[in-house]
Amino acid sequence: MSKIKCNHCHLEFEENIMIKEENLNFCCKGCQGVYHLLKSDGLDSFYDKLGNKTLTPPIKLDSDDITKFDSENFLENYVSKTKDGFSQIDLIIEGIHCAACVWLNEKVLHDTKGIVEANINFTTNKARIIWDEEKLKLSEIILKIRSIGYNAYAYESSVADAQASKAKREYFIRMMVAVVCSMNIMMLSVAKYTGFFTGISKEVKDMIHIGEFILSTPVLFYSGWIFYKGAYFGLKNRMLNMDFLVAFGATSTYIYSLFILFGAKGESYFDSVSMIITFVLVGKYLEVIGKKSAIDTLDKIKSSLPLEAVVVKDNEKKVIALNSINIGDIVEIKPGEKVPVDGKIISGNGSFDESTLTGESIPIYKKVKDFVYSGTINLDSLIQFEVTKSFKNSTFSSIVALLEDSLNSKPTIQTKAAEISKGFSVTILSLALMTFLVWYFFGIDLGFDYEGTTQFEKSFIVAVSVVVIACPCALALATPMASLIGISELAKKGLLFKEAKFIETMAVASTVVFDKTGTLTKGELNVTKARIMDDNIHKMHLLYSLLDASTHPVSVSIKKYLETKYNLDIKKLENVKNIEAKGMSATYKNIEGKEFELIGGNVDLLRQFGIFYKFDSSKTVYLFAINKKVIATFELEDKIKDDAQELITYLQNKNIEVVMLTGDNEQVASKIANELNIKKYFSSQTPISKANYIKELKKENKIVVMVGDGVNDSVALTSADVAVAMGSSADISLAVSDIVLLNSTLKSLQEAFIISNKTYKYIKQNLSLSIIYNMVTIPLAMAGFVIPLVAALSMSLSSLMVVLNSLRIKMK
Known part of the structure; x- marks a missing residue:
């Protein structure tokens, strides 16, 4: 048939x-x-892109299997929400073989109604899909992928770790085979090269060639299989990569040596074949170790959480998995145990070690109604707390997710380096061919000769040396190695970068804009002077109620002050309004139906409501009025953070412009600015005016870093090139920030600038080293001064040089 x-x-x-x-x-x-x-959707050009390659036939659809993708448990574990309210999931797409497969999947997904974005990484087969759940179910997306012959399942970080461990183990085994065989080949080569000078019979020489052939064959075809595989996928995608150069150079030398083995005139180079593979494989192994190290950093962080927790329900205690804990559940933790999810203490009090989140070694005392955060350690008491966030959305899980994203992202300079290296292999092969032709047809002889060497052999060996010595791997390693180490070091110091590109942006920043309260100052306002004109207890109840409706540091501080003076209750207020950067207003009706207008805030707010009350102070001022009559005034002061001056001085010494934007009045702003020697500051700023100022700076082509609390300054933060949130444990503000300082200290922000500058400096050094290396060594190889053995060694040394230079980021 x-x-x-x-x-x-x-x-x-x-x-x-x-x-x-x-x-x-x-x-x-x-x-x-x-x-x-595909025909009906106008996608039949896929077959042109596919060429003669084969595909896996479409998967038979299983209705029972597909329903799990819409289950509540699956969606809770794998699907997250974007800031625009869309659903997002990371999938592994099975069956992708080439760029045409990526093109087809992306095209089909983009043309599917309800899908907002679909990006597929060809290297990892990882797809990030964002869609509108109101228009499309996840199961329908999976069915769409399956309908065109591919399969999809949820991506888990453990898969990445398993793959990294597998790659490390595979590289190690292949490298050890290459090393053992190469060491034995070198022993035979010693005899061969000694005989070259002292004399050696043809029979002995042939035996040495046979021994080298036997030992080099597994090195080339087992240890070197990685390069053949990489070259194959590169060629499938019409790209000549570094693996192709290595495979081409080693295979050409191997084939030529076979001719010599079977009687042709000349010298065999099996030793060079073995050494080319071995040296380059060592460089590759170092790269794999670097990547595995970054994933190990992530695993070390993850391992600090327990897998289960004790949940108290109907006076019974049950041990359940973290994924099964729901908001509102009561969790019990004993002394020495780690908090599994975020929650609010309902029973007990004690000290908590929050160093895993903030880096702060001093324990924090917590009592009933205080919040506890996943990843922290209960030191000395039995505590019960009510769960306020699911495991997936808890502080610690959010940090891990952020770290995973940052380790997978690429800085801008890496994209530029990738563009440079794209045409590198084609250039090198062209130079090698030109070298061979010039040497062969013009009979060049620079002393690279010994008895029996033909002109073809000389020309061929010089051309192979050009291919082998060229090092796109050093160029390719230059950025990712430094970025991985930089991100890892930053994470160890409690500095979370959402993407690696922000390392580069921070390193070249020209202006840093600071919020004042909670950023340059401790954000712990203390009432230094209070004047109560009417201390009617009923009116104090109303003041206390208005303060309770706000989370602003001024309101919180005055509320605490009143609690030390009075025993007050919270009344039900109506029409509560927050007036940006000024204060709050509300109304209150008593049981008799009489209405009271409440206003609490600064002088500007009272003036806005037609209350002209003169009050001069260099401190933060809060005035409270009922029915347009001021009944209480408060003066508050916030202390400057201990490390603020050191950071400002550091930035100014780096010629980085420092600006302070604050909603406080001129007197308070000028006092803080003068103490910190900040020459440019602006007072009475609203969130919108802060954002507008940053936009104006960017119009002047300035690269702006904005440092704020991540909530009140959200508009300004999103306007900056880099948004830095002072990550107080209560809200680390991952949504609006690019960088989170978990310990909220300005010392850590200084560390962020230092490490970013070091990382960016070493990236540029790596790129310079790899470019200079190629500029120097390629002409030497073309001139015939480098044999393949030395070429392979120098190529690997260039990669090792890049790796070791990147490791200097860890040094102080």
Whole structure:
């Protein structure tokens, strides 16, 4: 029975099972359906991109299997929400073989109604899909992917760790085979090269060649399989990569040496074949170790959480998995145990070690109504708390997710380096071919000769040396190695970068804009002077109630002050309004139906409501009025953070402009600015005016870093090139920030600038080193001064040089 090819998957099948249409042949109804789906959607150009490559036939759809993707448990574990309210998931797409597969999947997904964004990483087959749940179910997305012949399942970080461990183990085994064989080859080579000077019989020389052949073959085809595989996928995508250069150089030398082995005139270079693979493989192994180290950093952080927790329900205690804990559950933790999820203490009090989040070694005392955060350690008491966030959304899980994203991201300079290296291999092969032709046809002889060497051999060996010595791997390693180490070091110091690109942005920043309260100052306002004109207890109840409706540091501080003086209750207020950067207003009706207008805030707020009350102070001022009559005034002061002056001085010494924007009045702003030697500051700023100021700076082509609390300054933060949130444990503000300082100290912000500058400096050094290396060594190889053995060694040394230079980021 003859075999024919399917018009969709290109696989051969028996003619008797064919599904035939006019001029079309299909092996199954699945392929027939996919073919017509692509045709109807105008995507039939896929087959032009596919060429002669084959595909996996469409997966048979299983309705029972597909329902799990819409289950509440699955969605809770794997789906997150974007800031725009859309759903987001990371999937691994199975069956992707080439760029055409990526193109097809992305095209089909983009054309699916309800999908907002779909990006697929060809290297990892990881797809990030963002969609509108109101228009499309996740199961429908999976069905769409399956309908065109691929499969998809949820991505888990443990998969990345397993793959990294597997890659490390595989590289190590291949490298050790290469090392052992190469060491034995070198012993034989010592005899061969000694005989070259002292004399050696043809029989002995042939035996040495046979021994080298036997030992170099597993090195090339087992240890070197990694390079063949990389070269194959590169060629499939019409790209000549570094793996192609290594495979081409080693294979060419191996084939030439076989001719010598079987009687041709000249010298064999099996030792060079072995050494090319071994040295480059060592460089590759170092790269794998670097990547595994970054993932290990992540694992070390993850491992600090328990897998289960004790939940108290109906006076019974049950041990359940963290993923099964719901908001509102009561969790019990004993002394020495770690907090599994975020919550609010309802029973007990004690000290908590929050160093895993903030880096602060001093324990924090917590009591009933205080919040506890996942990843922290209960030191000395039995505590029960009510769960306020699910495991997935808890502080610690959010930090891990952020770290995973940052380790997978690329800085801008890496994209530029990738563009440079794209044409590198083509250039090197062209130079190698030109070198061979010039040497062969012009008979160049620079002393690279010994008895029996032909002109072809000289020309060939010099050309191979050019291919082998060129090092795109050093260029390719220059940025990712430094970025991985930089991100890892930053994470150890409690500095969370959402993306690696912010390392570069911070390193070239020209202006740093600071919020004042909670950023340059401790954010712990203390009432230094209070004047109560009417201390009627009923009016104090109303003041206390208005303060309770606000989370602003001024309101919180005055509320605490009143609690030390009075025993007050919270009254039900109506029409509560927050007036940005000024204060609050509300109304209150008593049991008799009489209405009271309440206003609390600064002098500007009272003036806005027609209350002209003169009050001069260099401190933060809060005035409280009922029915347009001021009944209480408060003066508050916030102390400057201990490390603020050191940071400001550091930035100014680096010629970085420092600006302070604050909602406080001129007197308070000028006092803080003068103490910190900040020459440019602006008072009475609203969130909108702060954002507008940053936009004006960017129009002047300044690279702006904004440092704020991540909530009140959210508009300004999103306007800056880099948004830095002072990550107080209560709200680390991951949504609005690019960088989070978990310990909220300005010392850590200084560390962020220092490490970013070091990382960026070493990235540029790595790129410079790799470019200079190639500029120097390639001409030397073309001139015939470098044999393949030395070329392979110098190529690996250039990669090692880049790795070791990157490791200097860890040094103080």
